[in-house]
Amino acid sequence: MQYKTLIDVERCTVHPRAFFDPDVYEAEQDRVFGHQWLCIGHESQLPEPGDFLTTTMGEESVLVVRDPKRRIRVFLNSCRHRGTRVCRVDSGRARNFMCPYHGWTYDTEGRLRGVPQLREAYHEELDRDAWSLVEVPRVESFRGLLFANFDAEAVSLDDHLGDMKWYLDLVLHRSRGGTVALPGVHRWRLGGNWKLAAEQFGGDNYHTGALHQSMIKIGLGPSGDYRGDRPWEVDFEAKLEGGHGWINFDVPIGELPPPVEKWMETVRREARETLAPEQQGLVHGIQVGTVFPNLSILAFLGFVTIRVWHPRGPRAIEVWSYGLIERDAPPEVREFARKMQTLTFSSSGIFEQDDGAVWGDVVDSLSGAQRRHYPLNYSMGHGHGRRKPGRPGLLHTLSTEIGVFGFYEYWRRCMAKPT
């Protein structure tokens, strides 16, 4: 299949096969997840040598560990002997990792150190240096977020993020101390294709009024009043090179408790030192974005969540959502952030539940033998983007799909590459 034909860049359509076809999914595992920068966690989760965590890059289980030289290393979590996962816990601190099957043991630099019965069974003929854990060649970070890339030839993370860094800084660099991850991860399963989640955070503000209407009715969602009559520089979306997208809007929603409001004042004051003048005015309100391919970020009601939409087949997503908080935030601010994130955007989140309720539906419908012939419309705002000096990207008022379709334009480029 010519995967690039799934995206019609003239008519701004996406073919249903992009969302349910097992062949497309398999190709994606290589052409997207095999070559793009994938978020594997936050530096603050691994403060000391020997600290490790396990996660997945695409569907591949990886072991992330800080080595004795304090470098973050990433390895395929699979023994070179029979392939068993050498680390079967989520996180911890270790000097070495022993495969449970036959006992091959690797150190925190991935080297094969221990082989039971090396002399008797292998006759001293096993070259241990040749059987290290397979290392993921590229590991880089941005403002504490850790990324890895299976492609040794990939552009740097810095180049990949490009103009998106300017927007990510609105959340990750708005205070002097930067952010740390709260302990624990919200992990839950949803029906649907991973791209549906990524595209939505990357620029679909349009869904809020309908899908999250229950939240507007109980006073926790942005009401429809902000649409249309506010200056486009305040409430806008940005389409960035590299398939990234950003939504920024300044709609007051309820009142934050006094200690949290006081803390946010501190943050905005510090932002005057850490951010450029054009950025400082955007620290208020709500920020939502997607870093291509499957990392999204949301700052809302005093909390910051980053989440990875792990693909689990064309029709299933495993969400791993982390909570970030300013390193210097006082305990009551941390608690408020943790509670609000859990209430709204989490495994039990009263916003997030409704997103999960439709993504599975989309994929089930699109795979119908008839429905699959009719493409999906992503044309909203096409050709109406504008530029603003000092602010990166192609910009548009809320709502638009220029950022959402930008995600697919970039996906198309990834998928068109021969492997």
Place this chain on the structure above:
Amino acid sequence: MSETDARALRFEFEELLYREAAWLDEGRFEEWLELFDSTVRYWAPVRENVPRGEEPLEELHRLTHFEDDKGNLELRVKRLRTGFAHAEEPPSRTRHFVTNVRVLDGDDSDRVSVASNLLVFRSRERRDEVLFSCDRRDRWRRTQAGWRCEERRILFDHDVIESLTVLF
């Protein structure tokens, strides 16, 4: 406490927890809410795969699947009543199965800790049939209006969980 009193107390909580389960399955959420004290902590730790005995369930500032006070529980119910809570509209069908009810300490006649196992079946829209299994640890306080729950810890037997659109 005499054995007769202990049996009576356990019977009382079995009745209470069965009634609560019926209210949830029948969508009588406002009545369900009344069981909770105004100071309630309703929470559910996230589970982690770590060596035996090392799971940090009580760690400070740790993310949880639920971290609700009374106000948050009321918001969840209020949302369900808007008619636009799409994850539960049309509503899922649930069945709460309560077993293994144990009164853990009942020496203070006004405050009791109660453990129970809970299995919840949920189905919706011709597909998506799931089971949630958990241990509940409650702390109940005797009031003039009856027992009120001051704390409920829901310990799910899942590390990666299905979307939690229902109450436990």
